[in-house]
Amino acid sequence: MSAYLVTNVSILGGEPTDLLLRDGVVAAIGSGVGFETGASAPSSTTDGEVIDGTGLVALPGLVDLHTHLREPGREDAETVESGTRAAALGGFTAVHAMANTEPVADTAGVVEQVWRLGREAGYCDVYPIGAVTVGLAGEQLAELGAMADSAARVRVFSDDGKCVSDAVLMRRALEYVKAFDGVIAQHAQEPRLTEGAQMNEGELSGRLGLTGWPAVAEEAIIARDCLLAAHVGSRLHVCHVSTAGSVEIVRDAKRKGWNVTAEACPHHLLLTDDLAETYDPIYKVNPPLRSRADTEALRAGLADGTIDIVATDHAPHPHEDKDCEWAAAAFGMLGLETALSIVQETMVDPGLLDWAGVAERMSYAPARIGRVADHGQPIEVGAPANVVLYDPSVRRVVDAASSASLSRNTPYAGRELPGRVVATFLRGKATVLDGRLT
Amino acid sequence: MKRHLLSAADLTRDDAELVLRTAEELRSLADRPIKKLPALRGRTVVNLFFEDSTRTRISFEAAAKRLSADVINFSAKGSSLSKGESLKDTALTLEAMGADAVVVRHGASGAPHRLAHSGWVRSSVVNAGDGTHEHPTQALLDAFTMWRHLGALDGRRVAIVGDVLHSRVARSNALLLQTLGAEVTLVAPPTLLPVGIDTWGVETSYDLDAVLPKADVVMMLRVQRERMNASFFPTAREYSRRYGLDGKRMRMLQDHTIVMHPGPMVRGMEITADVADSDRSVIVEQVTNGVAVRMAVLYLLLSGAEGVTGTDESENDA
Numbered sequence: 001m002s003a004y005l006v007t008n009v010s011i012l013g014g015e016p017t018d019l020l021l022r023d024g025v026v027a028a029i030g031s032g033v034g035f036e037t038g039a040s041a042p043s044s045t046t047d048g049e050v051i052d053g054t055g056l057v058a059l060p061g062l063v064d065l066h067t068h069l070r071e072p073g074r075e076d077a078e079t080v081e082s083g084t085r086a087a088a089l090g091g092f093t094a095v096h097a098m099a100n101t102e103p104v105a106d107t108a109g110v111v112e113q114v115w116r117l118g119r120e121a122g123y124c125d126v127y128p129i130g131a132v133t134v135g136l137a138g139e140q141l142a143e144l145g146a147m148a149d150s151a152a153r154v155r156v157f158s159d160d161g162k163c164v165s166d167a168v169l170m171r172r173a174l175e176y177v178k179a180f181d182g183v184i185a186q187h188a189q190e191p192r193l194t195e196g197a198q199m200n201e202g203e204l205s206g207r208l209g210l211t212g213w214p215a216v217a218e219e220a221i222i223a224r225d226c227l228l229a230a231h232v233g234s235r236l237h238v239c240h241v242s243t244a245g246s247v248e249i250v251r252d253a254k255r256k257g258w259n260v261t262a263e264a265c266p267h268h269l270l271l272t273d274d275l276a277e278t279y280d281p282i283y284k285v286n287p288p289l290r291s292r293a294d295t296e297a298l299r300a301g302l303a304d305g306t307i308d309i310v311a312t313d314h315a316p317h318p319h320e321d322k323d324c325e326w327a328a329a330a331f332g333m334l335g336l337e338t339a340l341s342i343v344q345e346t347m348v349d350p351g352l353l354d355w356a357g358v359a360e361r362m363s364y365a366p367a368r369i370g371r372v373a374d375h376g377q378p379i380e381v382g383a384p385a386n387v388v389l390y391d392p393s394v395r396r397v398v399d400a401a402s403s404a405s406l407s408r409n410t411p412y413a414g415r416e417l418p419g420r421v422v423a424t425f426l427r428g429k430a431t432v433l434d435g436r437l438t
Numbered sequence: 439m440k441r442h443l444l445s446a447a448d449l450t451r452d453d454a455e456l457v458l459r460t461a462e463e464l465r466s467l468a469d470r471p472i473k474k475l476p477a478l479r480g481r482t483v484v485n486l487f488f489e490d491s492t493r494t495r496i497s498f499e500a501a502a503k504r505l506s507a508d509v510i511n512f513s514a515k516g517s518s519l520s521k522g523e524s525l526k527d528t529a530l531t532l533e534a535m536g537a538d539a540v541v542v543r544h545g546a547s548g549a550p551h552r553l554a555h556s557g558w559v560r561s562s563v564v565n566a567g568d569g570t571h572e573h574p575t576q577a578l579l580d581a582f583t584m585w586r587h588l589g590a591l592d593g594r595r596v597a598i599v600g601d602v603l604h605s606r607v608a609r610s611n612a613l614l615l616q617t618l619g620a621e622v623t624l625v626a627p628p629t630l631l632p633v634g635i636d637t638w639g640v641e642t643s644y645d646l647d648a649v650l651p652k653a654d655v656v657m658m659l660r661v662q663r664e665r666m667n668a669s670f671f672p673t674a675r676e677y678s679r680r681y682g683l684d685g686k687r688m689r690m691l692q693d694h695t696i697v698m699h700p701g702p703m704v705r706g707m708e709i710t711a712d713v714a715d716s717d718r719s720v721i722v723e724q725v726t727n728g729v730a731v732r733m734a735v736l737y738l739l740l741s742g743a744e745g746v747t748g749t750d751e752s753e754n755d756a
Binding site for chain 2: 203211280326
């Protein structure tokens with residue numbers, strides 16, 4: 001197994017040092033360490049590749065709790081292989097694959113298939129998310145225990161794309177997953193309040209004649225679910241929080257000591273609903289882009305820990321599903337390859353989060369919520385060598401055509417973003433080197 | 439004028455007044471034995487209708503034909519929303535046939551905007567009604583009708599009454615009438631006014647009786663009975679009692695006040711037959727004016743600076 005010596009690298013933005021990755025673990029840290037350092041095991045190599053880490057920040061491998069890999073069923077949009085390649089390029093070493101595939105990941109068989117495809121692809125670890133209800137239909141619980149006990153060891157369950165809107169069903173799901181330390185990740189969207197909804201409900205939706213998706217439809221479900229989670233003593237995770245009011249509700253629930261976690265998506269941190277004025281459905285996403293006040297509340301919530309994590313909601317769609325009129329277009333946008341840059345732009349550069357904070361929000365915390373043992377660990381000697389090297393000093397213009405995703409629906413095409421992932425290591429093996437897949 | 443007419447907001451006051459003046463000139467054609475001008479000879483206008491709307495389509499068709507344009511009617515009922523050919527492929531087909539202007543009616547808000555700005559077609563795009571967004575030529579013909587009856591619209595009070603939430607006519611009228619200096623009041627039950635209407639620069643009211651005595655124009659909007667199934671109002675009868683224009687309410691109007699309706703009317707719902715057929719009603723005249731206004735729009739978009747009126751066509755949206 002090859003070894004990598006990263007010299008003069010700043011771990012979490014700290015003083016530059018040298019970092020040795022060998023035998024799948026962080027073998028040594030400190031100025032002047034070399035390939036011979038601590039090479040006691042017979043299998044250890046005493047040579048390897050040296051990477052000049054000057055100006056680079058080393059972060060623990062990123063963990064995405066919310067990725068759509070589309071396989072099985074929509075291999076025209078993304079496959080486990082293409083999606084995990086995009087993930088590696090974005091600095092991720094683990095992704096959670098959402099359940100809304102065709103067929104839905106609501107049985108042990110489907111989650112094991114996705115899990116195996118991830119292992120075969122090898123670009124990052126794939127943790128399948130199981131559907132809460134059969135076929136995402138919101139009527140009957142899927143076999144949550146069978147998925148938990150399967151080879152895929154599912155711990156996160158979600159009907160994402162649809163809300164578990166039935167209060168009794170949500171209560172039962174929250175209770176049931178306690179048996180295997182699971183968590184329900186809720187797509188908070190009151191269905192009756194959002195029939196035909198196309199964009200954030202506000203001044204612009206009224207003017208554009210696009211049916212509004214009101215903030216209250218998200219907030220009402222989050223409030224209810226927080227109360228339910230508290231009542232039955234379960235873990236609740238709130239997907240893609242998008243409104244200032246939702247942040248306030250989650251903050252209040254945490255203050256009360258309830259076991260609630262929440263995620264924000266990069267696009268909700270950066271983009272606002274005025275982009276809908278173009279009628280270009282590249283900006284159509286669910287929940288929709290909100291107002292400037294909402295993005296600011298999300299940033300503040302992510303800074304103070306109300307929002308625990310950043311999750312991408314990477315949602316690939318084939319070209320024809322975006323090259324059409326707004327109402328006919330699919331919801332969703334790519335996110336894996338741009339997430340870290342957007343977090344830098346919206347959180348790090350304005351001073352809201354330091355690199356240790358980024359590690360917490362994009363690696364440690366998502367791994368904790370997903371109960372993933374091998375990821376989300378600090379870069380310390382002996383820890384699995386899941387590491388990303390990131391250059392925050394450069395700026396780049398996003399080129400949709402160069403994405404590793406099979407889809408091209410990035411809302412950032414042509415936009416200049418800060419930072420670049422230089423290398424990603426999965427258990428000491430480079431998946432990305434010099435910004436390219438290995 | 440811009441190259442496309444997608445929204446009433448695309449029109450400056452000068453643009454709008456140019457359309458009205460041009461329409462006035464063209465309207466006189468209707469009284470001549472030969473109702474045809476050679477202005478657009480050799481040009482092709484495509485009526486691309488994804489929604490049924492016979493009245494709007496024949497109005498555009500008559501307008502284009504009176505200007506000697508070739509007209510192709512393309513009725514593509516069932517958009518890409520319902521498994522038909524996509525908007526893009528339809529547009530590419532029309533482009534390949536050499537359309538100079540595409541008049542598009544579509545159920546999806548923003549569809550004409552996509553057609554104009556996605557690089558699918560090079561022709562001028564005229565919005566003939568998109569979803570619940572806009573219907574700018576309707577607003578122009580409404581303004582034209584008001585202008586013919588009342589003169590300049592500065593300071594004139596226009597009450598627009600009914601289902602504002604779902605009405606593209608209300609949106610376009612609110613924009614255009616303000617551009618022309620009128621004071622607009624939108625009257626509806628609170629459920630049928632869009633969120634954020636306080637930013638439209640118009641007055642709003644829930645009380646029709648309070649608005650009528652001051653109005654110079656009362657424009658009634660079509661209200662679909664089915665809206666009551668989505669709880670926008672309890673029953674059709676209650677709607678009519680509170681927001682319908684009947685003979686009793688008509689007697690509250692000033693002598694010069696005109697009553698308008700973009701059609702098709704639901705008689706007995708938003709307007710009673712005696713009002714619709716009264717002397718104040720200019721509803722039939724709106725239809726006549728629609729042809730003249732659409733002639734003016736097609737003429738100004740397609741033939742530019744030359745000809746009857748002298749316009750400056752500048753390309754504002756490359």
